[in-house]
Amino acid sequence: MIHLQSVGKLYGSGAASTAALQGITLRIEAGQFVAVAGPSGSGKTTLLNLIGAIDEPSYGDVRIDGRLLHELSEVERADLRLRRMGFIFQNFNLVPVLTAAENVEFPLLFHRELAPGDRRRRVGDALDRVGLASRKDRRPSQLSGGERQRVAVARALAGDPSIVLADEPTASLDHETGAAVIDLMHALNREHRTTFLYATHDQELIDLADRVVRLRDGRLVEDSE
Amino acid sequence: MRLFLTLALRNVFRNRARTTVALSAIGFGCAALIVNGGIIYDIFEELREDAIRGRHGHLQIYRGGYSEHHLREPGRYLIPHEEADRVVRLLASQPHVEHVTRRREFSGMISSKDRYVAFVGIGVEPALEGEYSRHTLLRRGEPLSADVPYGMIAGLGLAEKFGGEPGDLVTLMTNTDTGALNAVDARLMGVFEGGMKAYDDWTLKIPLEAVERLLLDDRTEVLVVLLDSTDRVDEVRASLADLFAREGLDLETRSWQDLALFHNQVVGLFQRELDVIKVIIATIVILGIANTIGISILERRAELATLRALGLRRSAIIRLLLAETALAGVIGGLLGVGLGYAATRLITAIGIPFPSPPGSTKPFLGSADFVPSLAAGSFLLLAAATLIAAAPIIWKASRRPIAETLRAG
Numbered sequence: 272m273i274h275l276q277s278v279g280k281l282y283g284s285g286a287a288s289t290a291a292l293q294g295i296t297l298r299i300e301a302g303q304f305v306a307v308a309g310p311s312g313s314g315k316t317t318l319l320n321l322i323g324a325i326d327e328p329s330y331g332d333v334r335i336d337g338r339l340l341h342e343l344s345e346v347e348r349a350d351l352r353l354r355r356m357g358f359i360f361q362n363f364n365l366v367p368v369l370t371a372a373e374n375v376e377f378p379l380l381f382h383r384e385l386a387p388g389d390r391r392r393r394v395g396d397a398l399d400r401v402g403l404a405s406r407k408d409r410r411p412s413q414l415s416g417g418e419r420q421r422v423a424v425a426r427a428l429a430g431d432p433s434i435v436l437a438d439e440p441t442a443s444l445d446h447e448t449g450a451a452v453i454d455l456m457h458a459l460n461r462e463h464r465t466t467f468l469y470a471t472h473d474q475e476l477i478d479l480a481d482r483v484v485r486l487r488d489g490r491l492v493e494d495s496e
Numbered sequence: 497m498r499l500f501l502t503l504a505l506r507n508v509f510r511n512r513a514r515t516t517v518a519l520s521a522i523g524f525g526c527a528a529l530i531v532n533g534g535i536i537y538d539i540f541e542e543l544r545e546d547a548i549r550g551r552h553g554h555l556q557i558y559r560g561g562y563s564e565h566h567l568r569e570p571g572r573y574l575i576p577h578e579e580a581d582r583v584v585r586l587l588a589s590q591p592h593v594e595h596v597t598r599r600r601e602f603s604g605m606i607s608s609k610d611r612y613v614a615f616v617g618i619g620v621e622p623a624l625e626g627e628y629s630r631h632t633l634l635r636r637g638e639p640l641s642a643d644v645p646y647g648m649i650a651g652l653g654l655a656e657k658f659g660g661e662p663g664d665l666v667t668l669m670t671n672t673d674t675g676a677l678n679a680v681d682a683r684l685m686g687v688f689e690g691g692m693k694a695y696d697d698w699t700l701k702i703p704l705e706a707v708e709r710l711l712l713d714d715r716t717e718v719l720v721v722l723l724d725s726t727d728r729v730d731e732v733r734a735s736l737a738d739l740f741a742r743e744g745l746d747l748e749t750r751s752w753q754d755l756a757l758f759h760n761q762v763v764g765l766f767q768r769e770l771d772v773i774k775v776i777i778a779t780i781v782i783l784g785i786a787n788t789i790g791i792s793i794l795e796r797r798a799e800l801a802t803l804r805a806l807g808l809r810r811s812a813i814i815r816l817l818l819a820e821t822a823l824a825g826v827i828g829g830l831l832g833v834g835l836g837y838a839a840t841r842l843i844t845a846i847g848i849p850f851p852s853p854p855g856s857t858k859p860f861l862g863s864a865d866f867v868p869s870l871a872a873g874s875f876l877l878l879a880a881a882t883l884i885a886a887a888p889i890i891w892k893a894s895r896r897p898i899a900e901t902l903r904a905g
Contacts, residue, residue, distance in 0.1 A: 326899035353807020368506035
């Protein structure tokens with residue numbers, strides 16, 4: 272389902288260029304719960320960005336369901352992200368002027384096939400799954416860090432994606448809350464067979480994954496598969 | 497759509513201090529255009545009424561061919577007395593016609609004491625002259641009277657030239673249609689100020705009866721018509737053309753707009769000035785708010801990159817930011833219209849003393865008209881200026897690389 276073949280990413284050009292990723296070959300099947308581990312600067316975020324079609328590799332191929340991402344137009348890549356991907360960010364990245372429910376609903380506005388009633392039902396279901404139905408009308412500033420990240424999880428799941436990419440989703444949370452978020456993600460993975468990839472350098476959170484892909488200096492140094 | 501607009505609206509008021517600055521710039525710009533335009537339109541109205549109520553009336557009726565040929569053959573394009581009476585009766589019975597008066601222009605010399613001064617005379621009907629002179633100030637003396645057939649009034653400049661004061665006896669000399677020299681004695685009743693210096697320097701008015709005796713000719717040169725509303729000039733002009741055709745009358749009609757060259761020149765000049773002011777204010781607003789909009793979008797770059805990561809196309813980001821900018825433009829514009837309305841009312845209540853306009857002799861107390869079409873135009877211009885200010889910033893923001901922007905935070 273996700274297939275990277277000899278993928279590399281360079282920042283800068285010529286002699287001053289820095290390799291963020293080098294020669295990554297990786298295959299992740301549907302429904303896997305994968306931790307992307309490694310210290311800061313090891314290339315975890317870059318790897319997730321390439322899989323999420325929000326960045327392009329300097330060389331190599333990234334395929335999602337057999338489709339080569341670099342052959343897709345800007346609009347096709349946006350549509351792929353909208354319909355197939357969910358994103359969870361370290362700093363939650365919620366829209367501060369929208370309530371929890373509105374944050375979850377906003378990306379669904381662009382699923383043209385969804386009737387308003389279906390859209391609101393999906394929002395309700397997603398917030399229900401993360402246990403925030405009672406706080407749906409709160410704005411992000413009125414929620415705790417853990418609650419904000421759960422809204423972000425609900426937002427990622429509401430579009431019914433087949434892949435969820437979470438970049439250091441627990442980095443802004445205390446350890447206990449972070450573990451609860453990972454547990455929630457894992458439960459959703461088991462329940463819906465959604466593929467989860469989450470980047471972390473916390474060993475206890477790494478241990479919660481079914482599969483661990485470890486990076487160091489932009490290279491794949493361990494794959495527990 | 498509702499949520500899309502909700503987000504756009506909430507984003508407008510996200511940073512209140514910045515929003516206040518942006519909306520104030522748009523609002524004050526819009527209000528400035530409304531007030532400036534309102535003052536100018538008030539001047540236009542003043543000049544228009546000067547031209548209509550002081551000199552030309554709404555419509556003037558001549559013998560057919562008068563406009564083109566009367567300078568070469570002045571005696572040929574006059575309306576016989578009986579026909580003029582019939583036309584007056586016909587005109588008076590038409591809808592929207594309030595007054596009709598006969599006039600005859602002539603020129604000659606005034607002899608007063610030891611001075612001889614050239615003049616342009618207008619023979620008028622004293623009983624109706626008040627209606628045609630509402631915008632004429634009588635500086636000294638008394639107005640024309642039907643009871644004093646040889647009593648005249650002179651323009652301020654002309655009176656100065658021959659040193660005339662109310663009560664003075666003068667002699668008016670002119671050539672008749674046959675070329676003979678004729679003269680009458682007249683009494684200077686009063687001195688008037690019509691508003692245009694060139695007019696006041698040369699013009700005198702005297703009852704038609706005296707002019708007919710002076711010229712030895714009772715034909716009418718022009719019938720001057722006042723309507724119940726200036727807005728009906730074109731409508732009545734068209735209906736009079738039909739009437740004259742039906743009645744077999746060889747007459748031509750000219751409107752005050754055809755005759756008021758000074759008014760037309762001033763309006764043309766000020767309209768152009770108004771256009772320049774619009775461009776200047778729109779440019780100031782664009783420069784003033786571009787920076788504010790730029791900062792506000794720059795601050796949200798991570799949020800916009802997040803939305804694109806979630807699957808929004810560039811076009812959706814552009815639509816969202818354009819909707820926010822358009823809302824700011826609309827809100828600022830509406831504030832400006834409200835502010836402009838209040839300012840025009842205030843100015844009208846207080847009154848601004850203005851010196852006399854170019855070519856005019858009358859200083860006036862200016863007010864500001866609230867002109868709905870001008871307010872709508874200013875509102876649209878400022879809303880458009882807001883979009884123009886934001887367009888390049890929005891375009892750039894929509895094209896920022898997602899991953900790089902998220903990394904930079």
